[in-house]
Amino acid sequence: MRAIVVSRPGGHSSLELQERPNPEPRPGEARVAVKAIGVNFADIAVRLGLYEAAKGRYPIVPGFEFSGVVDRAPEGGRWRAGDPVFGVTRFGAYSSSVVVPQDQLFPCPAGWDFPQCAGIPAVYLTAYYALFHVAHVEAGDDLLIHSAAGGVGTALLQLARIAGCRAIGVVGSEHKTALCLRLGAEAVILRDHRWERRAKELAPSGYDAVFDANGVSTPRPGFRLLAPGGRLVVYGFAELLSKGSGGASWLKLGWRALRVPRFSPLEMTASNRAVMGFNVVFLFHRKELIKSAMERLLGWIGEGKVSKVPVTSFPLEQAGRAHQALESGQTMGKLVLTL
Ligand SMILES: NC(=O)c1ccc[n+]([C@@H]2O[C@H](COP(=O)([O-])OP(=O)(O)OC[C@H]3O[C@@H](n4cnc5c(N)ncnc54)[C@H](OP(=O)(O)O)[C@@H]3O)[C@@H](O)[C@H]2O)c1
Secondary structure, eight states: OOOOOOOOSSSGOEEEEEEEOOOOOOOOEEEEEEEEEEEHHHHHHHTTTGGGGTTOOBBBOSSEEEEEEEEEEEETOOOOTEEEEEEESSSOSSSSSEEEEEEGEEEETTTTHHHHTTTTTTHHHHHHHHIIIIIIIOTEEOOOOOETTTHHHHHHHHHHTTOOEEEEESSSSSSGGHHHHHHHHEEEEEETTHHHHHHHHHHHEEEEEEOOOOSSSSSHHHHEEEEEEEEEOOOOGGSSSSSSSSSOOOOHHHHHHSSSSSOHHHHHHHOOOOOOOGGGGTTTOOOHHHHHHHHHHHHHTTTTTTTOOOOOEGGGGGHHHHHHHHHTTTOEEEEEOOO
């Protein structure tokens, strides 16, 4: 099989295409001939050596999600050779062949092609967990969603609409506005020097929840924008990296890390607002949670309540180009690698 391997963390050239022996499934597992792989911001952190859960695991094959066709599954299991599936894995998806426990695979929804299916699990599970398990949103809530045109952002917008919430999107570039409005944002704010004032005008009583994966400059204003009882959910730190740089400048990284805001329990209690964080990659072992989330998501997809978002494809061997595009901060929807 072919796999993209990071032997030593670094720039785009550290994503190396290698030939490896085909993995064999053990009882309870299935092997998938991969057709497409979802690219996530976390893969960039893995490539750079900044991803906590990947530490000590190099050489590593990055990648959390894939789609393809089952090509080997033990008799009597849930899957049969030829089934079109998508799935999650804790690393290892940047590969032409993936072996995972059978309950980490899900059926491709009708009318969704392999690139679209590969882009489902990471962003929708993240958005689902953030909305329903962390922020506990309810119908009628006012939500502020940063990076609303990105992978997780477009999933948050769609699930917020399903939950009956009013969502305001924030984006870094004007060209992203139309997509957010199409996916259900009531209004979209450009992240310029006036964004906080504009956000305040759109929800004068404050937001019930703010979703932030910028991580450095926006969480503090996001906390200020909360209504009493509101929750600030910080789930990413894209701003730690320089847009489009390809490598990590340790000096700049360290400086930005110092600027990640700190919130004291005292100020949270005094203002009746909360700050929360999570990482879905640590939830893959919670089989019941993943199963019920995915059942609901696939139900909504089947009912046409979740629409397809733009997908930009790159060949597996050009994984570096896909990372470069995501690092530019200009992409919309999902990026995938195809075979
Ligand atoms: N905690 C979790 O479980 C979890 C799971 C999945 C993803 N995440 C996090 O969620 C975020 C979104 O992930 P994604 O894969 O869906 O990516 P994405 O949103 O499609 O792309 C990242 C977006 O972040 C914004 N951004 C802000 N500063 C940036 C910078 N310095 N460089 C590049 N982009 C920058 C850009 O949008 P705007 O300029 O429009 O804001 C960019 O389009 C990431 O921070 C990721 O680490 C967390």
